[in-house]
Amino acid sequence: MSLADHSDIVRPYEEPPPGHVSGSRLERVLRSGRFAVTAELNPPDSADPADVFEAARPLGEVADAINATDASGANCHMSSIGISALLTRAGYGTVYQISCRDRNRIAIQGDVLGAAAMGVRNLLCLTGDGVAVGDQPGARPVFDFDSVSLLRTVRTMRDEGVFLSGRKITRPPRMFIGAAENPCIEPLDWRPDRLAKKVAAGADFIQTNYIFDMPRFERFMARVRDLGLHERVFILAGVGPLASAKAARWMRANVPGIHIPDEVIARMEGAARPGEEGKRLCIELIRQIRAVKGVAGVHVMAYRREHQVSEIILESGVLEGRKPRGRGRG
Template sequence: MAQDSLFDPIDPLKVHTKPPEGHSSNSRLERVLRQGRFAVTSELNPPDSANPEDVYDAARPLSEVVDSINATDASGANCHMSSLGICSLLTRVGYSPVLQISCRDRNRIAIQGDVLGAASVGVANILCLTGDGVGVGDQPGAKPVFDFDSISLLRTLRTMRDDSMFLSGRKITQPPRIFIGAAENPCIPPYEVRAERLKKKVEAGAQFIQTNYIYDVPRFERFMARVRDLGLDDKVFILAGVGPLASARAAKWMRANVPGIHVPDHVIERLEGAEKQGEEGKRICIELIQQMREIKGVSGVHVMAYRREELVSEIIQESGVLEGRHAALRGRRARKLET
């Protein structure tokens, strides 16, 4: 399954081999970013089943085009297979996942334990999120936890990794070797503090950032200008979040009902004016990827499309961001397999 993917298989028993010099993990994503290549990540939408094949079916089209697959953690407060479950299935076959941790559902005891568990099965990337409120999900009666916020969670993970201890001060004999990430939402108010908040995340321990959907490029550019003024582009790898809109109607619905998504009117008008709205949505997404690539300080893209992994694969291939890389890596993989 992993044979013609972009991934290096991780030997589950060797997850604690020393990371390369200057790296904090053996993560493929970290390697690609530190080499200065344009990184591509995407997310796998978790199945509502206990069948591992459902996970592999969703991962297969992504595995050929992305450097890392995010396993979402009950996004939108909707219950699905857990991120940790998906991640351990993915590492088993050599895929490189990003474990997402939302502060909504678990307290500090559960989270710190999960981090060790994840690292032990070969998960090398962890994304720290606040999480949507329980009210927008399928079980609004649930108790919201929010013991950590995303920033105190980042500092906790960094403490576990760098100081080999739990937040209680108790020693961790084998610290998790992880590449720590956070999210940012540049196109959502309060705009003027989004960059300052990013700075706080970097100070707390974030090494890479995956942003929420960006459809408003000028607003994102203003954010990036501020990020560069603060000197953050040298300290953290920023992956811009993009995704195809299925139709003008879907875009309007998302804007009204999903927290934290800003779709400007001109994008919706463009979709409405198109003959095939789905095709136009895809084209907008490809254009966005190409525009993101030109912005100074953007190190990659994070492509999201709910339950449409095939489409993500097409978009990434057509955008041309993998230029030359795919074949080269495939060659290396093939050579490795021959020997």
């Protein structure tokens, strides 16, 4: 069957423009030197596509790409590949997150091709939280790859056009490859070196976990600049609004890899309207982060505060009048 038979649902497989690896909107924004914004979508516990679009609406007007999480916190939700495919069809840029926790190398390499065929052009390689913190702690943890070997695998598929077995891929997946970093978590001294390893393995961009501790982040970035990494990879710093002091304490104690300094919690404690204070704090952090040399954008993770994302980004002024939403390639 030829493409024409399904032209209503199939878009031709486009090759990236010169100088680009994927041609995704996120890649174009970053390569043109503009400050990029990505935002995390709260995945629905539902099979209804309308719920996905509902969740994407508050993010779409300010985000260059929307991250579809892959069972984050080891909790079951709609799959990241399903969400990415739906949103891509609707004209949003998406970042398809892959965690190593649930699938082995056979499944993952196949999914990368499947996602690329659906038009997905950004991908984020993650290790994944342990199964014990999720809603099904009895699950078997897979961890066949780690995030770094996954990065190298996807890059090999894209640039060499082969699977890890060496078998040829007739049309390689044109993916803008991302990785995560957690600058404010131990081992603090080695985090930049781990970032270097991810860049060597194939990362094109980085999305960090929450930054609430600017001194720690600035120390991290200073070392990153010493290593010259900011010139080889686009770094998007993770931010998000806190709901209240209680929520912040709960996150710090229960969600792996989140560091919130006591001063931040004290500030939330003292606020008359914690929701507003959380938003203001987030805007302040975005402005401070933007001033740090080597930062290419922000990644907003506003779990259950998605309604605040537009205001936060618009008030922070980082878009400089840019309008990310528009129909086009993912």
